[in-house]
Amino acid sequence: MNKKLTISAIKKQKGVKPVVVITAYDALFAKLFEESADMILVGDSLNMSFAGKNDTISATLDQMIYHTNAVCSGAKNSLIICDMPFGTYINKDEALRNSIEVFQKTSADAIKIEGGVDKAEIIQHLTSNGIAVCGHIGLLPQSVRSDGGYKVKGKTEAQKEQLIRDAKAVESAGAFCMVLEGTVAEVAKEIAKSVSIPIIGIGAGADVDGQVLVFSDMLGLFEEFTPKFVKKYLDGASLVREAVASYADEIQKREFPKEEHTY
Template sequence: MKKKMTITSIKKAKADKPLVMITAYDALFAKLFENSADMILVGDSLNMSFAGKNDTLSASLEQMIYHTNAVCAGAKNSFVVCDMPFGTYVNKDDALRNAIKVFQETPADCVKIEGGLDKADIVKHLTSNGIAVCGHIGLLPQAFRSEGGYKVKGKTEDEKRSLIADAKAIEEAGAFCMVIEGVKADVAAEVAKSVEVPVIGIGAGVDVDGQVLVFSDMLGLFEEFTPKFVKKYLDGALLVKDAVANYADEVVKREFPKEEHTY
């Protein structure tokens, strides 16, 4: 049986091996991913790939709790990260109240919040009150409207300095690891070297401490668009469509069910 990772083993991985993180939103896929993934992220990306919305912003805390419980039920030996959705950590009191709700109502191992230096006081408040926190810096999906879209970070010297300051602030506030998204590869590498906790990349090059992808992207199930940083390891949508078309064809032709499928 796979040994579940802990905050201690995740921290130690920085000097040992790259961490593997993948998203999941239900028990079925979480169980399939469990043996390969060190960490499973119940991302608010479910609002797009699972709920069909245009962005993550309308994901609710109740949604995240529901899906986190499902993932934990399917992957009992995985370290599970619950995304704190937009609007649930605008101040320290709200953040702690909502994070406590996640911890009380799910077996999640930690919560993830977006933001760097500007959110360090909130991260500190959570970690000081028994809430384990995974940070998220760089491109912040929950801030895409205020930033005028999804923009790659680390293109200037000022942005590089800002990202390093963000990482150090989150580490100092008590985050045991962090995601870095949509950042120039050379800058992401410098950010990872600037802190002692693992920095897990998505669209941030190979020279960080691990990688995370949205499962529906990497399995080719989400057809609307494919980000540049995604590698499709399976043409899932085509395989599923072909299988369902084959089933439908056999039903219409009365070729299914056959005798071996009949009581």
């Protein structure tokens, strides 16, 4: 990527070119990803894949700011979104205060919050105060405890109608794009057609405006479980394990370091 994409450019990709999004939590991987990704999401998913927790809920604002700074350092030409963690946008004032802190302490281009109609007023308050917002509707990881688990959305007509209302509310509030997670593909297709901003799917079928995956899932590094919607593009865990085993074996056999590795 030679030139950093703007929020306006992302919006213009709808109906023209699918938007490529991937998560990153550090400078090393962010630098590797920026050549291919339109946007990098510093997701609160790091609480699970990076910190080993059972869900995203205990992620903190300080944690997200720390990792967002690392990603910004590694991918200076990427459009970077910071996921706002659970409890940081419970009302308009809290949301604005915490979003301002993210913008002042990092170089993030936008923040992401979960919720539809119920969060539209908060999104509108943020966007009217200079905070770019990526929405998130459908399956909401931060609501997994109240939902009783990770449940696919859009299975009933009532759910479909509510999701469309959510999408339109988020758009009207000023979000420049939104993530649609864990939603029946046919319903996701209708949602994408119902709004003029890009819908970024994750477990929402192919007929949306882009896709996002957690990098440790798509690279096969996270082994605890694999969601149905994940395609593994690399058997990363096995490759790393084999490499470290070879390293250990060469040390024990005194085959490393060799002369070319010695001063």
